[in-house]
Amino acid sequence: DAGVIQSPRHEVTEMGQEVTLRCKPISGHNSLFWYRQTMMRGLELLIYFNNNVPIDDSGMPEDRFSAKMPNASFSTLKIQPSEPRDSAVYFCASSARGSGANVLTFGAGSRLTVL
Amino acid sequence: EDQVTQSPEALRLQEGESSSLNCSYTVSGLRGLFWYRQDPGKGPEFLFTLYSAGEEKEKERLKATLTKKESFLHITAPKPEDSATYLCAVPPFGNEKLTFGTGTRLTIIP
Numbered sequence: 001d002a003g004v005i006q007s008p009r010h011e012v013t014e015m016g017q018e019v020t021l022r023c024k025p026i027s028g029h030n031s032l033f034w035y036r037q038t039m040m041r042g043l044e045l046l047i048y049f050n051n052n053v054p055i056d057d058s059g060m061p062e063d064r065f066s067a068k069m070p071n072a073s074f075s076t077l078k079i080q081p082s083e084p085r086d087s088a089v090y091f092c093a094s095s096a097r098g099s100g101a102n103v104l105t106f107g108a109g110s111r112l113t114v115l
Numbered sequence: 116e117d118q119v120t121q122s123p124e125a126l127r128l129q130e131g132e133s134s135s136l137n138c139s140y141t142v143s144g145l146r147g148l149f150w151y152r153q154d155p156g157k158g159p160e161f162l163f164t165l166y167s168a169g170e171e172k173e174k175e176r177l178k179a180t181l182t183k184k185e186s187f188l189h190i191t192a193p194k195p196e197d198s199a200t201y202l203c204a205v206p207p208f209g210n211e212k213l214t215f216g217t218g219t220r221l222t223i224i225p
Contacts, residue, residue: 042218045214105161
């Protein structure tokens, strides 16, 4: 298995631009999580899905952030418009409910820099 | 509010020098405490899950233990390749997500 695949690995953009991060979870995993990591705040959960349905989006900072999961093999996290304070590493993770629940497998992350 | 606190923030050890990392938690109805390892430029990688006080798990030079208020990650005779950030996490009650501590950055000096 190729693991959780994220793209792009690095993104540099200017304030006000739209950013789209992509994630392909492990096949057969039915929970998907988006986390953000910064030096100041560590790993913070933004949103998670079960069976493609958003369950908890209480960590989404504001309306500029949105996430979708149109099918079991693909999810996007979009920031529009982006701001410098959004600079962070964004991780996608997946897990299989009912089998080692909460054992998340993380992708390599997308490092976002907003100038 | 569920909280996870890790200490120390950073730890430098000589190769072979054993030590312990601490994870203190406050959560309603613990449903597992998780340890992850994160290497620079990579995502966290699962190490252990502990479910009840007194439980211990081992993997190579690492041993994780759990009490009712905290967990320890003991590292015995570490090697430079053990250098990483170690994260602990707990699931809030009734939830599948994980709340992470800010981690301990461990450096093993050859």
